[in-house]
Amino acid sequence: MAERPAPHRGRQPRMTRTRLWLFWSSLAVYAAIVAAVVTTSWLVHLDWQLMLFRPYKQWPEFHAFLDYFVVLGQRAPTAVAVLAWLGWRAWRQHTLRPLLVLGGSLLLLNVTVGAAKIGMGRLGPHYATEIGSNEMWAGGDIFPSGHTANAVVTWGVVAYLATTPRARRTASVACAMVALGVGSTTVYLGTHWLSDVLLGWVAGLLVLLALPWFEPGMAYAEAWLLDLRDRLRGRPTGDPSAPASLSPLATRVSIVSQRPTGPAAGTGNEPPREMARVSSGTGPPPRPDAWPHLGPHAARHERPPATPGGHRRPPQSDRPGGRTQARTGR
Numbered sequence: 377m378a379e380r381p382a383p384h385r386g387r388q389p390r391m392t393r394t395r396l397w398l399f400w401s402s403l404a405v406y407a408a409i410v411a412a413v414v415t416t417s418w419l420v421h422l423d424w425q426l427m428l429f430r431p432y433k434q435w436p437e438f439h440a441f442l443d444y445f446v447v448l449g450q451r452a453p454t455a456v457a458v459l460a461w462l463g464w465r466a467w468r469q470h471t472l473r474p475l476l477v478l479g480g481s482l483l484l485l486n487v488t489v490g491a492a493k494i495g496m497g498r499l500g501p502h503y504a505t506e507i508g509s510n511e512m513w514a515g516g517d518i519f520p521s522g523h524t525a526n527a528v529v530t531w532g533v534v535a536y537l538a539t540t541p542r543a544r545r546t547a548s549v550a551c552a553m554v555a556l557g558v559g560s561t562t563v564y565l566g567t568h569w570l571s572d573v574l575l576g577w578v579a580g581l582l583v584l585l586a587l588p589w590f591e592p593g594m595a596y597a598e599a600w601l602l603d604l605r606d607r608l609r610g611r612p613t614g615d616p617s618a619p620a621s622l623s624p625l626a627t628r629v630s631i632v633s634q635r636p637t638g639p640a641a642g643t644g645n646e647p648p649r650e651m652a653r654v655s656s657g658t659g660p661p662p663r664p665d666a667w668p669h670l671g672p673h674a675a676r677h678e679r680p681p682a683t684p685g686g687h688r689r690p691p692q693s694d695r696p697g698g699r700t701q702a703r704t705g706r
Contacts, residue, residue, distance in 0.1 A: 391588040399585040406578045413498070413519070413571050416510045423569040424508060427501040431564045442561045449523035449558035454530040455482065462537070472601060476594040477587065478533050484590070485529045485583050492579070493517040501566050521568045521576030524559040528580025531555065536584060555580065 412419040432439055447453055455478075462474035498519035499511040512519075531554050535547035559573035568576075 395585055395588065399582065402578050402581050402585060406575065406582065409571060409575045409578065410496070413510050414512060416508075419571050420510045421508070423501075423571050426563060426570050427504070427566060430566065432566055435564075438564070442564060446523065446558055446561045446565065448531075448554055449527040449562075451482075451522070451526050451530075454526065458530050458534060461534070465537070472598045473594065474537050476597055477537060478530075480590055480594055481529050481533050481536075481583055481587060484586070485525060485580070488583065489520060489522055489525050489576075489579050492520055492575075493522070498569075498572070500572075501569060518568055519572050519575060520579045521559060521562055521572040523562050523568070524555060524573050524576030525580040525583075527555040527558040528577060529583050532580065532584045536587060 409419070458478060459475070462478050466472055466474045494517060496519050497513045497515050497517065499505065499514045499516035500518040503516065504511050505514070528551070531551040532548075535544055535551050538544035538547050555577060559568075559577060562568040563570055563573055
């Protein structure tokens, strides 16, 4: 049974000591921001100062541009754009890992951020009821900022899947700039508190840092999906007695009968070069009697000489002054 060719895989990130330290540090910052908002600390007062400052009225000339720029944090447009890029990479590299990483990260983001939004129920600046309050558990859904967290995760996956250190650094810087810009834009437009944006940045970072823990599960899902595809196509995958022509992703093999070389070459008894394509379910295998009219090859000692006898030039006695006359005149 032919083995499935190993898909191209870049260097997969591991849960190193540095990544673990960053994860637990980010989780501590996450808890600190939540505690600062729940206790109505200085962070809530800063939220109200920025909201009452109304940046969109202070600098109205940027409003039109930032209305379009903030789309880089919306889930549907960003997911479609990144899905197109990662889909092309998956096709080129013959692996489902880029698509599974994107899907798994978005699922993890929706579960964690969505649960936090519903659980804390904070109202946004436009729906605030009392100046100076934290507006918690009032039926809202803006804490943490989904725009900001989505910008971190969706564009951060591109950096996470980069195959070279230089590409990873470049993509990480670009992702950070987009995430910072999207979060700041929501504060400018007045759709989020500053603390919402801070928690959104940390929430997205936690999802990216936790992805290596889910790599084994995504590898198992990739193998399962490929086996399911092969079953739907009628290609057995786990049976070692299955013929190679039915094996998944079987590579085509060319069987070529070479012309004989050496003394037997040039006798005219060898058949023309035979080429038989053997692939999954296409073309019959080469038959042993493909050239029945030629018969068996003769042994070497039974073959006629390669050149006719008497090939040497006969003596020419009629040549004047020749070497033969000189011999006979002696």
